[in-house]
Amino acid sequence: MQLTVWTYEGPPHVGAMRIATAMEGVHYVLHAPQGDTYADLLFTMIERRNKRPPVTYTTFQARDLGKDTAELFQSAARDAFARYQPQAMLVGASCTAELIQDDPAGLAEAMGLPIPVVALELPSYQRKENWGAAETFYQLVRALADKNAKPAPREGRRARVNLLGPTALGFRHRDDIIEITRLLDSMGIDVHLVAPLGASPVDIARIGEADFNILLYPEIADTTVRWLEKTFGQKTVRTIPIGHGATRDFVNEVAALADVDPAAALDHSNMPWWSRSVDSTYLTGKRVFIFGDASHAVAAARVARDELGFEVVGLGCYNREFARDVRDAAKLYDIEPLITEDYLEVEDAIAALQPELVLGTQMERHIAKRLRIPCAVISAPVHVQDFPARYSPQMGFEGANVLFDTWVHPLVMGLEEHLLTMFRDDFEFSDAAGASHLGHGGTPHTAAAAPPADEHALHPVAEPEVIAARGWTDEAHTELMKIPFFVRGKARRNTERYATDHGLPVITLDTLYDAKAHYAR
Amino acid sequence: MSPALPLAPSAIDCAPVLRERGQREVFCGLTGIIWLHRKVQDAFFLVVGSRTCAHLLQSAAGVMVFAEPRFGTAIIEERDLAGMADCNEELDRVVDRLLARRPDIRLLFLVGSCPSEVIKLDLSRAAQRLSVKHAPSVKILNYSGSGIETTFTEGEDACLASLVPELPAAAADAAPALMIVGALPDVVEDQFLRLFAELGIKGVRSFPARKAADLPPVGLTTRFLLAQPFLGETARSLEDRGAVRIDAMFPFGAEGTTRWLHAAAQEFGIDEMHFRRVIAPGRERAKRAIEHSRSRLEGKTIFFMPDSQLEVPLARFLNNELGMIPVEVGTPYLHRRHLAQDLASLPADTVISEGQDVDKQLDRVRAARPDITVCGLGLANPLEAEGLTTKWAIELVFSPVHGFDQAGDLAELFARPLRRRDMLRV
Numbered sequence: 001m002q003l004t005v006w007t008y009e010g011p012p013h014v015g016a017m018r019i020a021t022a023m024e025g026v027h028y029v030l031h032a033p034q035g036d037t038y039a040d041l042l043f044t045m046i047e048r049r050n051k052r053p054p055v056t057y058t059t060f061q062a063r064d065l066g067k068d069t070a071e072l073f074q075s076a077a078r079d080a081f082a083r084y085q086p087q088a089m090l091v092g093a094s095c096t097a098e099l100i101q102d103d104p105a106g107l108a109e110a111m112g113l114p115i116p117v118v119a120l121e122l123p124s125y126q127r128k129e130n131w132g133a134a135e136t137f138y139q140l141v142r143a144l145a146d147k148n149a150k151p152a153p154r155e156g157r158r159a160r161v162n163l164l165g166p167t168a169l170g171f172r173h174r175d176d177i178i179e180i181t182r183l184l185d186s187m188g189i190d191v192h193l194v195a196p197l198g199a200s201p202v203d204i205a206r207i208g209e210a211d212f213n214i215l216l217y218p219e220i221a222d223t224t225v226r227w228l229e230k231t232f233g234q235k236t237v238r239t240i241p242i243g244h245g246a247t248r249d250f251v252n253e254v255a256a257l258a259d260v261d262p263a264a265a266l267d268h269s270n271m272p273w274w275s276r277s278v279d280s281t282y283l284t285g286k287r288v289f290i291f292g293d294a295s296h297a298v299a300a301a302r303v304a305r306d307e308l309g310f311e312v313v314g315l316g317c318y319n320r321e322f323a324r325d326v327r328d329a330a331k332l333y334d335i336e337p338l339i340t341e342d343y344l345e346v347e348d349a350i351a352a353l354q355p356e357l358v359l360g361t362q363m364e365r366h367i368a369k370r371l372r373i374p375c376a377v378i379s380a381p382v383h384v385q386d387f388p389a390r391y392s393p394q395m396g397f398e399g400a401n402v403l404f405d406t407w408v409h410p411l412v413m414g415l416e417e418h419l420l421t422m423f424r425d426d427f428e429f430s431d432a433a434g435a436s437h438l439g440h441g442g443t444p445h446t447a448a449a450a451p452p453a454d455e456h457a458l459h460p461v462a463e464p465e466v467i468a469a470r471g472w473t474d475e476a477h478t479e480l481m482k483i484p485f486f487v488r489g490k491a492r493r494n495t496e497r498y499a500t501d502h503g504l505p506v507i508t509l510d511t512l513y514d515a516k517a518h519y520a521r
Numbered sequence: 522m523s524p525a526l527p528l529a530p531s532a533i534d535c536a537p538v539l540r541e542r543g544q545r546e547v548f549c550g551l552t553g554i555i556w557l558h559r560k561v562q563d564a565f566f567l568v569v570g571s572r573t574c575a576h577l578l579q580s581a582a583g584v585m586v587f588a589e590p591r592f593g594t595a596i597i598e599e600r601d602l603a604g605m606a607d608c609n610e611e612l613d614r615v616v617d618r619l620l621a622r623r624p625d626i627r628l629l630f631l632v633g634s635c636p637s638e639v640i641k642l643d644l645s646r647a648a649q650r651l652s653v654k655h656a657p658s659v660k661i662l663n664y665s666g667s668g669i670e671t672t673f674t675e676g677e678d679a680c681l682a683s684l685v686p687e688l689p690a691a692a693a694d695a696a697p698a699l700m701i702v703g704a705l706p707d708v709v710e711d712q713f714l715r716l717f718a719e720l721g722i723k724g725v726r727s728f729p730a731r732k733a734a735d736l737p738p739v740g741l742t743t744r745f746l747l748a749q750p751f752l753g754e755t756a757r758s759l760e761d762r763g764a765v766r767i768d769a770m771f772p773f774g775a776e777g778t779t780r781w782l783h784a785a786a787q788e789f790g791i792d793e794m795h796f797r798r799v800i801a802p803g804r805e806r807a808k809r810a811i812e813h814s815r816s817r818l819e820g821k822t823i824f825f826m827p828d829s830q831l832e833v834p835l836a837r838f839l840n841n842e843l844g845m846i847p848v849e850v851g852t853p854y855l856h857r858r859h860l861a862q863d864l865a866s867l868p869a870d871t872v873i874s875e876g877q878d879v880d881k882q883l884d885r886v887r888a889a890r891p892d893i894t895v896c897g898l899g900l901a902n903p904l905e906a907e908g909l910t911t912k913w914a915i916e917l918v919f920s921p922v923h924g925f926d927q928a929g930d931l932a933e934l935f936a937r938p939l940r941r942r943d944m945l946r947v
Contacts, residue, residue, distance in 0.1 A: 001569075001611035002596045003619060010576040033635040035549025035668025038577045040899030050906030052899065059545045062638070062669040076544065083880060095571035096635035096669070099602075124571060125599040 006343050006363055008318035008381055012122035012132025013094045014039050019136040019220075020090055021053040021168035025200040026140070027086035029077045031069070031097035031104050034059040046384050047169055056080040058097070070102045074111055081113055088144060088201040089113065090136065092120035116201065118143045128341075130219045130293065130319050133167055137196055138223040144201050147231065149208030159189045159258035162210040162234075164225060165217030166197035171296065171380045173197060175393035176216060180241065183396050187251065187265045189258050196220075208232040212257050216240065216395070218295050219319060240295055243303035244271045244400040269397035271404045275308055283408065287490070289314035289355035291338065291346055291364050292379025294322030296394075298329040300359050300378045303403055305333065313353050314338060316346065318361075343367070354489045357411060362386070373489075374410030471499070472507045479512055494519045538855065543878025546897055547827060547853050549668030550676025551632060552581050556919060557680055558591040560704040563627040563733050566592040567619065568666070569612060569644060570634030581915075591626070593619065597636055608642055609650075616651050620659055627658070628733035630680060633665035660733065662687065672853040674751040674829045674918065677704060681729060684736070685758035688728075691740030699725045699785055700737050700764065702756070703749035706921040707731065713748075713772075713924060716782060719799045722789045739764050744788050746781065748772065748923060750863075751830035753856050770862040771834035774842040774928045775807035780862065803925035810929025811842060814936035819844035821892035821939070824885075827851035827877050828897055828914035835895075835917065835931075836871070837863040843932060847871045848889045851882065893938060910938050 009015075013030060020028040021043050030036070037057050043049045058076045060069050077091065091108040105119030118139050122132045151160065163180060166173035174197070181191050192210040193203055207228065212235040215225045225236045235257055241250035248266055255262035274280065288310040290300050294317040304310040316338030317326045323339040330337035338349050347367045350358060358368040358375040362383045368375035377386050378394070392406075393399040472480065476495075483491050491512075498515035499507050551574055554566040568574045575594035595615045601608045612631075620626060629651075631644045644663040652661040664683035666676040681702070691698065699722050701713060710727050717725040726737030728745075743764035747756060750771050760766065769784035770777050779800060786796045823845050825832040832852045839845040849872040857864065864873075874882070879900075886894055886909065894904055894911045901911040912935055922931040 001601050001608070001615050002598060003593055003615045004572075004575045004596050005590065005593045006579055007572060007575045009572075010580075011572040013573075014576065033549070033668040034545050034547065034672065035551070035577070035635070036573060037544070037546045037899060038548055038552075038580060040546070041897070042580055044900070044902040045898050048902060050902055052903045057544050060669065062667075065639075065669065079543075079880070095573050096639055099636060099639045123599070124573070125597060125602060128572065 004342075006366075008341055008343070008361065008363060009129035010039070010042075011095055011124050012127045012129060012135070013092060013120075013124065014042070015129040015132025015134070016090060016092060016120055016122060016136040017043070017053055017055055018129070018133045018167040018169050019140065019196045020055060021049070022166070022196040023199055023201075025087035025202070026054060026090060027080055027084045027088075028053075028055045028090040028092070029073070029080050029104070029108070030055055030057050030092060030094055031073050031102060032057045032059065032094035033096045034061050036094050036096075043168055046382070047387055048384070049168070053168075054084065054086070056084075060097075065100065069097075069100060070107055073102055073104055073107050077108055077111060077113070081115070086115065088116045088118065088140070090118050090120055090140070092122055093124075095124035098124050116143055128319075131321060133220050134223045137167075137220060138227060140196070140201075141204055141207060141224050142227060144204040145207045145228075145231070146205045147208070149206055150232070151209055151211050154211070159211045159260065160192035160209070161189060161237075161254075161258070162193045162195065162207060162213045162228075163191055164195055164213055164215055165219075165221035166194060167217070167220055168197070169380065169382075170197075170217065170220075171378075171382050171386060172392060172394045173217070175391050176395040176399065178391070179393040179396035179398050180214070180216065183241075183247075183251070183265060184254065187255060187258070187262065188260050189254065208234070210234060212237065214254070219293050219322065240299050241395045242296070242299035242399060243403065244269050244307055244397065246299060246302060247396055247400060267397075269400045271307065271397075271400040274401075274404050280309075280408075283411070284309045286310045286357055286411065287313045287353070287355045288357045288359060289350050289353055289364075290378070291316045291318070291358075291360040293317055293319050293361075294325045296379035297359075298325055300403075301329055301333060303400075304359065304407075307400070308404070308407065310357070313355055314349055316340065316349070347371075354493045356486070356490065357407065359407065372485075376407045376410055471496070471505065473509070476507050476509045476512050479509055491516070539849075539872055539874040541874065541876050541878040541881065543881060545672070545827070545853070545877040546879040546899055547877070548581060548673040548897070549577070549635070550666035550671025550673065550679055551577060551634065551668075552673050553666065553676030553680060554578060554592045554632065555581060557677060557704060557729070560707075560731065561628065561729050561733060562731055563625060564591065564630060565619065565623060565626045565628070566630045566632055567616065568592070568594040568632045568634055569637045569642065570594055570597065570632075571636045572596050574634045574636075591623075597640075602640065608640075609647060612642075612647055613651065613654075616655075616661075620655060624658075627660065629655075629659055629661045630683070631661065631663040632680075633663065633667055635667045635669050638665060638667045638669060660687070672827075674749070674831075675754075675854070677749070678752045678754045681752060682754040682758045684729065685739070685755065685762065688736050688739040688762070690762075691738035691742055693741065695738070695740065695742045696724075697742045697744055697789065698738075699789065700728050700739070700743055700745040700759075701725065702728050702745050702747050702759070703752055704729055705748050705923055709921045709923050709927060712926055716799065716803065717785070720782070720786055720789075720791050720796060722785060722791065744785070746785055747859060749831075750834055750856065750860055751854075753854075753859065756859065766859075768861065770837070770866070771860075772923045773834050773931060774811060774838040775804050775925065776842055777834065777838055777863075778807065778923070778925050778928065779804055800925075807925040807928035810926075811932040813929060814932035815843055817936040817939050818932065820846065822846045822848050822889070823935070824848045824889060824891035824894045825850045825852070826879075826882060826886075826894065826896040826900065826914070827853040827874070828895070829918045830854060830856070831917055832895070833860045833867070833873070834863045837866050838931070839935060840868060840871075841866055842928075843935075845935075848891050849874055849882075849885060851875075851877065853877070893935060910942050912938050 020026050043053045058072050091104040108117045213225050214237045228234045237253050239250040239253050241247040251262045251265050288304050290297050297317050301312050301315050312333040315330050318341045326337045343363045358364050359378045361379050362381050365375050495512050495515040633644050648661045648663040662683045664679040739762045741763040745764050746767050767784045767788050770780040772778040772781035832850050836847040836850045851874045855875045895914050904911050921927045
């Protein structure tokens with residue numbers, strides 16, 4: 001049994017719902033108790049979808065358990081088929097239905113529906129949402145793909161590719177697809193199929209006709225592309241085009257497979273100049289903590305270090321299936337990877353590292369807010385705010401521009417950083433005001449503003465200012481408080497570490513400045 | 522007009538009810554934790570369930586609550602399903618860890634879920650075992666919020682019912698005392714307590730109380746008023762301990778609140794003139810406040826999808842006090858006895874439906890094209906996209922809507938979607 005407050009991933013049947021909801025002409029009949037219908041709101045509220053997810057739940061109750069829940073499943077499937085007329089049906093069980101062992105697969109088969117019915121075995125007590133999505137997509141493709149399909153002869157036509165992995169409730173999948181389709185078009189390459197997002201079973205049948213596959217979201221489509229490699233001999237582009245450098249690598253990798261010239265597509269981003277221009281100097285060496293799904297976290301780390309000049313001090317993911325990728329990447333940054341699905345562990349890591357920027361999920365946004373560290377969201381799980389009305393891809397050259405803006409925006413701006421230092425002793429200036437371009441600057445950063453007891457009770461996180469007095473002389477502490485709030489946490493941490501390393505029981509003014517010299521960049 | 526109308530019992534029994542079986546688009550009882558954990562400030566709710574349960578709480582709450590919650594889920598894993606002894610040990614370990622980290626917790630609810638019910642994990646035994654271990658600092662109780670047994674607000678009913686045996690016994694010769702039953706926002710609870718004090722009803726107690734230790738006494742002299750229409754089990758448990766329910770209309774709007782208060786006043790022998798004098802200012806404020814929304818709501822049709830069991834009293838309020846026309850009033854469960862006065866005040870031709878077949882019900886919504894449809898979060902945007910104006914039912918549960926001084930807010934909750942529809946030029 002595992003104690004959980006917030007979870008990064010839902011159960012695997014929610015992953016299956018993400019596939020069904022992304023597609024056209026598919027209906028999912030889910031054997032599930034009353035109450036499991038809550039999952040609909042993920043799609044209609046968080047993603048603002050204007051249609052109900054194509055899911056019929058049997059919503060059995062206790063009084064049904066003694067009778068025939070199997071019959072309930074069959075009548076639900078029969079009604080769903082009659083009402084929605086899908087081209088293909090998914091059938092499966094949620095966690096509770098898995099326990100009552102009604103065998104939706106066998107029941108559906110016995111009904112002899114005139115459409116393909118794909119039975120899902122998603123072990124709810126072992127697996128989670130991403131795995132469920134990947135398995136569902138794989139089972140659908142395996143069942144629906146026409147095994148005899150093959151690409152038309154290449155002469156006299158543009159290369160055709162499949163873009164695989166985008167789903168419902170994905171982080172910016174909608175915009176990534178537009179961006180990558182546009183990029184490929186500029187290279188003279190056509191998109192044969194985007195799946196699962198927007199694809200119908202009829203489209204999936206023709207998946208083998210593409211020249212090769214582009215794996216945009218390994219968490220969703222890795223299992224599928226491996227099967228496609230085996231079955232159709234289609235090659236796979238595995239570079240994830242997040243960031244300027246990765247997009248260039250992506251273009252080169254695609255061009256080689258498609259036998260086209262990459263040159264025309266290679267440079268369309270403002271990001272390199274924005275990063276080289278002098279105002280960005282202040283970004284140098286900013287300590288950044290990165291956490292998300294493995295693919296987004298690894299991609300973000302490269303952008304953070306190589307394209308923004310940050311120092312990556314933490315890197316982790318919540319999906320163990322892809323932990324190896326994160327472990328490999330962590331070696332590049334000489335840090336310990338954090339592989340965990342316990343957000344309290346992530347919170348501990350962030351509190352201990354005191355980064356200047358957190359790149360994470362919706363969960364890390366909460367953590368960073370409590371620790372008063374700037375944060376940008378880079379990965380699912382996401383909130384309604386992360387489905388913007390505007391075009392805001394993460395991938396491709398425009399995606400690189402978006403990353404620059406969204407990661408730099410939460411930080412105090414270059415010139416402003418100097419002004420804050422210059423005026424910090426001015427009687428009219430208040431640390432508490434924060435940076436002028438951040439609308440929520442009203443939060444006081446002083447020790448007096450203790451958060452409501454309730455907020456910190458489950459897992460007390462030391463407020464920098466509150467514990468600052470421990471071991472500090474008054475004089476040293478007063479000096480510490482003169483340091484602008486956005487670097488104070490780091491100064492405090494460095495000084496205390498210096499004191500510990502040097503066996504100093506009391507932190508004096510000298511200790512503070514000795515530590516400053518010691519850790520000077 | 523006299524605030525107390527005579528009952529019309531014949532209308533209650535013969536109201537036509539449409540009963541349907543099919544897909545029910547409702548939350549399970551676990552969802553009640555979202556407001557209960559805020560109400561009882563030293564209680565923690567530990568769901569013993571699956572990842573789905575944790576995900577539900579996070580998704581239902583995540584849209585609305587950002588603070589560190591006093592709830593969590595002990596997620597059952599594959600290895601727990603292998604053997605029951607292991608499962609109990611695991612639960613003890615999780616509870617030990619939780620209580621070590623939260624020394625402020627005085628009351629811990631082990632909340633049963635669909636999976637824990639299906640594998641027949643005996644949480645009442647676990648609660649007894651753990652209560653002994655953690656006595657006297659923490660009391661440990663259990664109830665089921667599972668979807669196979671409860672819908673949405675029935676979770677609060679089950680929670681409060683589990684607390685009833687813990688209530689201290691009132692002395693046999695105690696003076697009659699009034700208990701208000703049902704979690705209300707603190708601000709509303711305080712308004713009611715002030716009104717009862719002014720009326721001269723002394724020592725009124727709320728159940729649940731804000732602190733776990735403040736449990737009100739119960740006994741033969743206890744008279745209770747339900748503040749919520751979904752507390753069937755709780756009422757039965759209180760009656761088993763000798764308490765007597767005061768039959769009343771539910772306290773929504775100027776009339777509902779007047780009649781709710783009046784029922785108590787009559788029970789406690791409060792002078793009629795005094796009653797009118799005390800409630801007059803609040804009643805007049807409520808009437809003025811709801812008047813703002815009348816032009817927007819009067820004559821408009823409304824369709825309630827089943828959600829919180831508040832549907833019948835809310836339809837009564839909107840019809841009687843604002844002139845709206847209820848097309849269909851769906852409710853997950855119809856408690857006829859407790860709702861008798863509200864049901865009697867609905868127009869005779871109102872369709873009351875109990876249970877749900879969501880696809881068929883949506884067909885009826887599309888056919889009726891009501892001016893406003895009250896529905897859950899999963900249905901609201903899809904209906905809006907079809908050009909139907911909606912009101913999220915969940916807001917009616919989370920917002921302060923009871924009593925005189927919330928009557929205007931309650932009317933506004935229904936008027937706002939219509940006003941917005943008329944305002945927008947996009």
